Amino acid sequence: MTEFSSILSTTNIRGAYRSSQELTSSSAAAEAPAKGESFADVLSEAATKAVKNVRESEAVAQKGLTGEVGAQRVVEATLELESTVKVMISMRDKVVEAYQEVLRMPI
Numbered sequence: 001m002t003e004f005s006s007i008l009s010t011t012n013i014r015g016a017y018r019s020s021q022e023l024t025s026s027s028a029a030a031e032a033p034a035k036g037e038s039f040a041d042v043l044s045e046a047a048t049k050a051v052k053n054v055r056e057s058e059a060v061a062q063k064g065l066t067g068e069v070g071a072q073r074v075v076e077a078t079l080e081l082e083s084t085v086k087v088m089i090s091m092r093d094k095v096v097e098a099y100q101e102v103l104r105m106p107i
Contacts, residue, residue, distance in 0.1 A: 043095075050088050057081035 057077040064074035 046091070047088075050084050053084045054081060057084075 057080060060069055060077035061074055063069040064071065
């Protein structure tokens with residue numbers, strides 16, 4: 001069981017690293033202020049990427065059921081999906097928490 005948990009951790013780390021590379025790439029960081037994107041645009045783009053990731057993971061899972069893709073790729077896609085869902089849930093919770101904090105502010 002220890003061996004499986006180390007594999008699981010390594011896969012999660014790789015998925016998180018890939019996701020962080022997209023978020024912290026120097027070209028994207030330089031691009032955002034130049035465009036003058038609003039917060040709504042950033043959230044919309046993040047949601048679009050999350051939906052795309054979910055659809056890709058589902059497609060890989062379906063291919064795994066038909067035998068077109070190996071079990072390792074299906075597991076990786078499932079872990080990426082899990083990671084995406086967890087990040088989106090935590091983002092949603094933070095947005096709701098911020099909204100509630102604004103509502104509590106005196107006028």
